[in-house]
Amino acid sequence: MSSKNKYLLPFILVTSLFFLWAFLHNINPILIPHLKKACQLNDTQSALIDFAVYMGYFAIALPAGWFMNKYGYKKGIIFGLVLYGAGALLFLPSADTRSYTFFLIALFVIAAGATFLETIANPYITKLGDPATATQRLNFAQSFNGVGAFLAPLIGGKFILTGIEHSPDTLKAMEQSGTLQAYLQEEANAVRMPYLIIGIVVFILVALFLVVKLPEGEEATVDANQKEDKFSFSVLAIPQVRWAVLAQFFYVGAQVGVGSFFIRFSKYTMDLPEIPASQYLSLAMVGFMVGRFTGTFFMKFISPARLLVIYSSICVVLLLLASFVSGPIAVYAVMAVPFFMSIMFPTIFALGIAGLGAASRMASSLLVMAIVGGAFFPVLMGQLSDLTGGNIQISYLIPLICFIVVGIFGYSQSNKNEVVALQSGH
Template identity: 45%
Template sequence: MSAEAQMIARRRFAPFVLIVALFFLWGVANNLNDVLIAHFKKLFTLSDLQAGLVQSAFYLGYFCLAIPAALFMQKQGYRAAVTLGLCLYGLGAFLFWPAARAESYPFFLGALFVIASGLAFLETSANPLIARLGPEDSASQRLNLAQAFNPLGSIVGVVIGSRFILAGIDHSPAEIARMPDSALAAWRAGEAAAVQMPYLLIGIGVVAWAVLIRITPFPAIATATNVEEDVGAASDFGALFRHPPFLLGVAAQFFYVGAQVGVWSFLIRYAQDAAGTSDRTGANYLTLSLVLFMLGRFAGSALMARLPALSLLKGFAAIGCLLCVFATAVHGLPGVGALVASSFFMSIMYPTIFAESVHGLGAKTKSASALLVMAIIGGAVFPALMGFVSDTSGSIAFAMLVPAACFAVVFLFGLVKARRAP
């Protein structure tokens, strides 16, 4: 490496670390939702469909703010989009304090929408920035490496939730129904307050990170406005909508995120129903699944040095599908184990679909990134669908056929994309 190349690498190290850390930070928020579903279901006496609205409100924020994020990047650049995203993330976290005081489920859903709006800016900017910080041919490998830090944040989020939010007394619905009004009011106030301090500290942390990013020198690729790229123009999006391989990538991302969010959202519920565990034990299974997810990211990144990314994607999607079918057919701890194991095989899907979808798009990468982030709305659709299936069938296990079908779509994407590859 030449002296000039070494100097460029040193200048980019601090910005690279700051951006990679964003993958950790949105992992914390994403998987705290899985704990909140179990917590709110108990606190507000919700059906599975109503509890699934936690994810619906959250991922709706991604859908609504992805294109505005791309337009903002056109005017202000990547770093400004990241800074605004972190500020919105912090604001949503701070709103948990008054939502808990009000003991209002809709208020909590609104706060989650604000958090997700900030994450839409972060994901729309961080993913393409990482993808373009090097050769296109290694974009999938680079994104998988960066995203390996996302499940670490997810693990931290679940640990925070299980230790501080689910730390109260685990009353059954029958016990809650028999409580005197005064005792019920006191218990609900305590359970609602359990979310205040974790989210307050998260809010302070992400706002501090925004300040750090704002004062750190970044390379030109992160600060340039790129107005000449005409990001977000109608013609830009029109060209993408006339590009079938890219649209298939958007569909694959929609179904993949739905599968991932659906499995994790109801893993605690599945463990309680199928294996008779407590909610905290179920949270431990969720933590284990996230550890496997993180290991899968590192393993997948290493395997892609030897195997084509699309071949690995097809194999992992097929295994994920079979594991969800197994969890539907076989209950108890084996079914829980199958769902936990599926997280390892989910690990490479999001970054691989993302990188393969934007491959070769050049100036349209930012606009394509916005549409791929909008596809995260699958996380709003499929948990609610799983809750509906569970409520109508009387079995959360039967609802696991929904993510099984989603993984089948991801397999189809890998199959079609590999056949089209030159």
């Protein structure tokens, strides 16, 4: 068997993993309005969906790295898939009981599995073939993040959202007539079949990974003392790392918040029904994909840090429009944001670890953990909305502030020698 054929099937299998965690992150904007309706939640409570997912990432990131180092790539992938599949299947009893707590536990378990997959798949894909083409392989595999981001709202909109949106008066009348609980249970049951299929597909992947021989591709061992010295929180003493972690925390909070309440935002600002709104969101994520490619092209002419400043400034202007202008213009402004935020995660990441050598391992771990910002800022948006009588539009000032922080970081790095931003899975 040639070397190329030897790596082909493992490469296909590992590449499929990139779709899974993208699907998880981008199905949340569908689950938030749906479970808000099915479980009768306010905006703050519905934002706990993001909180459960991103706290899962924060809690599991370091254990996943430890597991990979101790047991290798294959066992780490299999363990991550088992967690992901088990979490998906937990949606069935969650729907049966219509328990929001059970839904959040299920999402945390899925996120734990996705953390394993993301921690392992990014470095592992570079081992599956000629080192000279490692970057091309990683870029190709990461394109499936964009596919997942685009398909998740479409699939969720078609198979989870029912399109039934009763007014508060109608719900009150249904409660008086005794039909409300049956309606709510029917809404909750809408998630059963999609997540059953997801669970089955994931466990099929588990079986394939069990029977397919995967090359470990481990790197040469590093002196234990050196490894311990470099894998230390002391890396935060380096200003670029410290500020990159902060910028990443705010960026991911903005990214998650912009998408998570989009369907609610569209309903509030232009009375757009939930299913068409999910299609608008999917279109916005096409912009995210396109933004990745065009941003990489622009970096041939504009330094990454300066482009970060330009794009974050545009996002601030767009969110000002979104927060204070009503009708389609507000919705279109939010739809444009993903294009401009597409470069931010990988650019912040690259600027944060540039020139660090072995210390980049710990810096990279901290930058991954910084995505916990996605757990907190949507909750703040939900609280602001609830405090203003359900005005979800004004809550988009919170991601606006986040983009200001990102722009300040970009400006602080714009006079340094910079590198082309690494591609990333977010």
